[in-house]
Amino acid sequence: MSYQSNYPAFHLGAGGYQPYPNSGPPPPPSLDNYHANSAYNMNNAVSMLDMALQGKLQPYQMPWSVPGYQMPMVQQLHQQSAHFHVQPQGQFQPQPMEMPTTTLLKSVDAHSLQDQMQYQLQMHQTITDMYKSGQDPSEKKPEEIIEKVEEEPKVATAEAVQQSNVSEDISLKVKAEMKRVFVAELMRRQVVSGTFEITEGTVKPFRRYEAGDPVAAWYSKNRGEDKTGQPWDAECDCEYLRDAMKGLGTNDDAIIHVVSTRCNLQRQELKAIFKTIYGRDLIKDIKGELSGDYKELVMALFIAPAEYDAWCIKEAIYGLGTDEQALVEILLTRTNEQIKEIRQAYPDVIHKKKTAKASKFEKDIANDTSGDFKKLLISASMGRRYEISHDKLSQAVQEVVNPDDGSGTGMYEVNYRLLSDQDKAKNEAKQLYKAGEKRWGTDEETFNRIFSSRDYYQLRATWDEYVKLTQRDILNSVDRETSGDFRAGLRAIVMNIRSRPMFFAEKLRDSMKGLGTDERTLIRIIVSRSEIDMVQIKECFLQLTKKTLWRWIKEDTSFNFKKLLQALVGKN
Template sequence: MSYPGYPPTGYPPFPGYPPVGQESSFPPPGQYPYPSGFPPMGGGAYPAAPGGGYPGAGGYPAPGGYAGAPQPGAPPSYPVGGFPGGQMPSQYPGGQTPYSSQINTESFSSYPIFSPASLDNSSEPAAMTQGTQGTIRPAANFDAMRDAEILRKAMKGFGTDEQAIVDVVSARSNDQRQKIKAAFKTMYGKDLIKDLKSELSGNMEELILALFMPTTYYDAWSLRNAMKGAGTQERVLIEILCTRSNREIQDIVRCYQSEFGRDLEKDIRSDTSGHFERLLVSMCQGNRDENQNVNHQMAQEDAQRLYQAGEGKLGTDESCFNMILATRSFPQLRATMEAYSRVANRDLLSSVGREFSGNVESGLKAILQCALNRQAFFAERLYCAMKGAGTDDSTLVRIVVTRSEIDLVQIKQMFSQMYQKTLGTMIASDTSGDYRKLLLAIVGQ
């Protein structure tokens, strides 16, 4: 399975989204009620990602691949809400499934486009929240004090009842976990996070701590870890900064300053350079246009400008790519990609691969792929985290946790379509013990 235009080597530019949709509960700067006891910031929390990358050119279904797809030559219409009823067709005309056929450069409107996902209380436009579903929903009849007591008993005395911890944590929303944390301290005068850290270790500890971090803090913490100490985890920077909504990025910037006493933009400038630095600085402004209406004339003009800045000249005008990809809305970028395929007779992802290299290429491609199909983006990232020898556990944890309340149901569907195996089956074969039990409980296996 492949995405169009991706190079056959190199680590995929598809880090996962962090959790979204809980901004309304996020406190103002200087009032983040984060408990002490989160993992120390030193020593790079994210292991080196495994090698491998995207196979050669492939594509999406031919025009008409889902109900209502416009025909070539017709003005494109972008289904912001995703497939009817939020469900992906089980099969495409002619037996095709996504990514199984050669790309049709005449009409990008034939791509199976899902909406950028969000929770009901997200700051993103309402039209962008349709058609997606998380595997974790807030528990009914929730009682924070009862859950706190269960966790206390699971950790009291000799040994730990990991199954009791799994049963509680995997069936509560992030907001409910914050309430459990507060109830635990009120009832026992102890910090739940510190107690969990003393009882757990390794990947299970990392997964539990990720589940208990407030969503915006998790993003800020991940960015700080990615830039602290020797070396920089560029994939984490791309994953977070190239894929968030404006509100999410603005909250991350404030949280980063409040929690770590540092300026995110300054840290980015000191840890990156060149066109990659400029792209990330653009991203951390949180000023992308989020109007969901598509201006087709602008799309045609942008496509022509991108062609003249890259394929149509000797050398590359990187600033033109940065400007358009950093400012246009995702629906607008989809329209631009379709127009570009007519102008250049080549898809824009492929042209970015020909004109750029390294981290800036990965960042630009992450933006474009998010605009096309976020669920396929995450499905491929999960697959690459587990394929071959070894497992990139930090990426696996990050995506499963952050998408669990947003669109993990659709990601699972895409994973099965693209790789002919279920996400749960691959997780089960790549992990073990209580870590595996908790991951499988979160993904709904």
């Protein structure tokens, strides 16, 4: 399917952007513009690349993130009726009724809780072993503890934790250390996803070459050096890529393998090393070899996340018409820190060939949208939504108690009621009721004020109270009381705060549903979520459609574009 490129090439004339069909984005920035401690970096808040260069860590041995618990989602009270469609024979047949979203969300919650408890058991065992061996975990940074759990996973059970043969003094120290590491990781999780819930990407840092790895096999054959079991080496990848693009034809399988199995930070390193050893621009070489949607997907993967989001926003605004869906999808789902990074990147996206003196971020949004929808987007573009403080979270993290004897288990959970002000939730539920259901017309300003500023857990509490007050789910009232893009924006906020993976699963389904495919949305979501929460998105997608995302991509796309998309999302 041909369409106007979502990533136009920079027009070298008098200072504008000229959209060319399937032109791909401009050359991505250098490694200097990507920060390992970016709010988009799921792997660690600390620059692991810097640590590796200092000899403190093997390259790209990123720690496993510690997931947080999910709270019960707000009940959705609307019932879904069966839909009918005409069969070729002319007879009406009912379509299978989709499972209500609330049921899907509860299923995701249960899975997340199970994963979280298992990981905490492993962490408990690791910390206990450190104390037994004479080490003091409290002298280490939380991310160092998490890294050790990842490097040396322990097979642990609740029974083993309860029966661990340690002194009372060590037991107390382990509990204190568990809480410290748990709280620190949850705070980092809030920066990346806005919640304390488990998320995991399908694309992770590539650590070492395993047996059968194509790069290791090529290097052994052509360089006579066995890389099996060795840490990732950017120079090896660059030699492999150079060989794939030399001469007539292109080894697309080689490009797909490297691009889909290295994280964004590693791709930035590849650009720098490629130019160092060859004096050539990797991006220009790749662009010259590829075409169409496949090229656009590869180019998008080589752009740093914040700049990619800024580029997509710019593309949604500039030119004829406005892509409201893209604006909603990006601005209403990113965290405060991610919005701030987008704002910093935006001037350079607009003024690629000159130094930007001021950001046109808010002005561009305001000039291209209108009414209540414009106000909603401007509110989101500030990146100032309230967040849970470290002290407040620390008070809410409580030890899980054994129900039989009331003793502590050494495991921790978040008491979500302590994260929200229940009186305020009741009061603002009443305000929303008065602004919508109770009056003729709608007070959109009240909806904007509450939806755009409150932290995720306060809003969840407010929506819970709203159900009790009105006997309606908040989405039902949003649909009844608002319309157009403003309604779409409010719905996006609700679904994003309830379950961001479910929100993106629905968007992916819609991009491939029916005749034709919305390739630009498909590329944007898979690229931007592949390192953040694609594992959870796939789980939600399967429950929504009864097919895997991998299978939908297989049936709806083709050739190398299909291969790379499938490699990014994974089959399992």
